[in-house]
Amino acid sequence: MxxxxxxxxxxxxxxxxxxxxxxxxxxxxxxxxxxxxxxxxxxxxxxxxxxxxxxxxxxxxxxxxxxxxxxxxxxxxxxxxxxxxxxxxxxxxxxxxxxxxxxxxxxxxxxxxxxxxxxxxxxxxxxxxxxxxxxxxxxxxxxxxxxxxxxxxxxxxxxxxxxxxxxxxxxxxxxxxxxxxxxxxxxxxxxxxxxxxxxxxxxxxxxxxxxxxxxxxxxxxxxRNRWHNATTVVVREAEAEAAEAALRALPSVATVERSTRVGVGLVALSALPREGRPIEGAVRDALAAAAVAPRELFVERGRLDEVFRDLTMKRAA
Amino acid sequence: MRSMLVIARRELAAYFATPVAYVFIVIFLVLLGALTFSVGNFFDRGQADLAPLFAFLPWLFLLLIPAITMRLWAEERRSGTIELLLTLPIALWQAVLGKFLAAWAFAAIALALTFPMVITVNVLGTPDNGVILAAYAGAVLLAGCYLAIGAAMSALTKNQVIAFVLAVAACFVFTVFGSPVVVGFLAEALPAGVLEAARRVSLIGRYDAITRGVVALRDLVFFATFIGFWLYANAVIVEWKKAG
CATH class of the missing domain: 3.40.50.300 (P-loop containing nucleotide triphosphate hydrolases)
Known part of the structure; x- marks a missing residue:
């Protein structure tokens, strides 16, 4: 063109x-x-x-x-x-x-x-x-x-x-x-x-x-962002420990981040994948195996603001 | 040509869009009247002509014309509209000439409003109206010279006060070079060649000649060249500023 x-x-x-x-x-x-x-x-x-x-x-x-x-x-x-x-x-x-x-x-x-x-x-x-x-x-x-x-x-x-x-x-x-x-x-x-x-x-x-x-x-x-394909689940506080352990055990998950800003009695767990690979299926399976029913589940595309910061800040040093 | 006139029309309208135009015209007429009647002894001279008016005009122009031109480019630069103007599909000379023509038209309007003086002398006596007409033409040409200088100075800065001061200084230089006082004063300091060159580019001598009714082609060519030179300088400055 x-x-x-x-x-x-x-x-x-x-x-x-x-x-x-x-x-x-x-x-x-x-x-x-x-x-x-x-x-x-x-x-x-x-x-x-x-x-x-x-x-x-x-x-x-x-x-x-x-x-x-x-x-x-x-x-x-x-x-x-x-x-x-x-x-x-x-x-x-x-x-x-x-x-x-x-x-x-x-x-x-x-x-x-x-x-x-x-x-x-x-x-x-x-x-x-x-x-x-x-x-x-x-x-x-x-x-x-x-x-x-x-x-x-x-x-x-x-x-x-x-x-x-x-x-x-x-x-x-x-x-x-x-x-x-x-x-x-x-x-x-x-x-x-x-x-x-x-x-x-x-x-x-x-x-x-x-x-x-x-x-x-x-x-x-x-x-390019570490949040690309990151999968976040919202679970009840009582189930949080079990869910987190299940997610951490997955080989395709690099790390799990926890946030309590989603509502009373609720915890959001975000599983960040290794090398940006899709992990939604693995996350669903792991939660089902741990008998945890997530209230919400969503996949992120990646956070542009972090990419922007990485690209524009690293050269400033 | 058309684009140039479109630019000129907007500029001229801009003068009247704010009180600036009216303040300018009133101050111009009041000062000119005061100088002519009191300092110039308009009545006591007992002559039916406008010589005192045209004698003071250059000095009044010296202070007031830069006030007309100071915003032409400086304001565009300050507000950023110059970026708009210079990315419209017009040639630079069209913008330069359009702005100049608007300022010139405005100066001519102010000058034309001195017509009651012409009526006055015609009522009081029988003046040589040919000389008066020539004097007006000379005044318009002199205004054009000052305006061209002022426009170029305005292109140098985004600060209108600086544009004004620079223009007054430059106009002053080109005015006094020819006056007998300055020539006498400088005669001892400067070599004759330099003095002669300075006298040749001075405006006041040629203007005086025209106001006395002596319209020489040589002087007209000089005024046209002088205006052309400063408009060219104006364009060069704008282009040079584009290079950052």
Whole structure:
């Protein structure tokens, strides 16, 4: 599949500091790439370079085959970009701002109105159309930025923290919007909300100290975690000892962790597998053999937050 | 071309979206009036012309024009909207020129609001309206020069106060180079060649000539080149800042 977003060996130095170091990535149509990393890791700097706002110290980026350094205008036409912090002109009304964006993008008359209306609908801005942007809440401001990025129905979307500052309902709405658009476009979103990556991204790139430390699907990343395929059972306190002993006796179980935060008189036992192998069947069998009836039993996919911490912290030492 | 005008229209609207435009225009007119009538002895001179007005104008412009230009780029940089502007499908020159034209139009509006003075001298006597027209053209050109300098200075920083101070300083330098006081003062310190070069890039001498009704092509070309140079510098600064 042909890559619609390509970054080739991007390097950005600010004086003696190398903020981005040899970042290469490719995103095809239909992919939603989640760009992860701690604050200051170089996420925004990389996105600014791909969007053509910052000039790379070395390397380049191509959007739909157009080189960002050689054909900046062609790049900007196919790109919808939500910059860091979703900047907009505070003294304009939402309607005037979007109309201005449409005019700068060269839309005229009836089509311009249609484009603005569509963007307003996508970002659910109908109620605040004639408010000055400075009077809006953080969530609405973010959605104005999003509407601006979607206005020309671009092939490539680069969204820097699109759900930052939104409440859970709005977050869900924006995620739904991204998922709906995804098949037609190539999308990069940056975030540090890991549930978001699992919810909407087809691929996750983790960056730490300017370098890519992982590039995999969310499931592959989760599989790297010791909690991958971990099986948790909730049992009555009276049966806890027997259950724990039964689980520990299993050769495929590396360790068992105990938690009492599940309710009065209940204990949760989590069996972590060796080498991430599925152990659900073995756990069921062992409990049945020990005559313990679990109240609940569930299998985990792996904890992305731990993977994230492992990937981004170990290099800091 | 169209994109440039779209940019210019937004910038011009931005002036009037806040009280800034009205405060500016009122202060400009009040100060200009006060200088012309009291300091300039408008009535006592007994002459039906606007010479006192145009004599004070450069000095008023010196302080007030940078106030028009200081936010052009500095505010975009501070609020982050510059990232939005520079990732829209427009060429850099369109943004630079669009902003400049908006500021120029605003300055021209402020200047046009001095029209009661023109009416006054026409009521009181029979002035040479051709000279007055030439003087207005000169004032617009001078404003353009200051605006171009100010816009470039605004591109240097995200702090509007710094942009203002830098612009006043730069405009001051290009204004006083030609004035007789400075030339006399510097004559002993600087070699004649440098002094001559400084006099040539100074604005005030050429402006004075135009306000007296002497419109030379040479001076018009100079003003156009001067504005062009600073707009180019403006674009270079924005591009240079992109390199981080």
């Amino acid at each position: 042909e890559a619609m977003i390509e970054a080739v060996g991007l390097v950005k130095r600010f004086g003696p500091i190398t903020a981005v170091d040899q970042v290469s990535l490719a995103v095809a149509r239909g992919e939603v790439l989640g760009f992860l990393g701690p604050n200051g890791a170089g996420k925004s700097t990389t996105m600014k370079m791909i969007a053509g706002y910052l000039l790379p110290s070395r390397g380049t980026a191509r959007l739909c085959g157009h080189d960002v350094l050689e054909e900046p205008l062609a790049v900007k036409r196919v790109l919808g970009y939500l910059p860091e912090g979703a900047p907009t002109y505070p003294d304009m009304t939402v309607s005037a701002f979007l109309d201005w964006i449409a005019a700068v993008r060269g839309f005229k008359g009836r089509e311009r109105r249609a484009r603005v209306e569509r963007a307003v609908r996508l970002a659910s801005l109908g109620d605040v159309l004639f408010y000055p942007i400075e009077a809006l809440s953080k969530g609405f401001k973010r959605r104005v930025g999003l509407a601006q990025a979607l206005l020309h129905d671009p092939e490539v979307l680069i969204l820097d923290e699109p759900t930052d500052g939104l409440d859970p309902n709005q977050k869900a709405e924006v995620r739904r919007l991204i998922t709906t658009m995804a098949p037609e476009k190539a999308i990069i979103i940056s975030t540090h909300i890991l549930e978001e990556v699992e919810a909407i991204c087809t691929r996750a790139v983790v960056i730490a100290r300017g370098r890519i430390v992982a590039d995999a699907t969310p499931a592959e990343l989760a599989a």
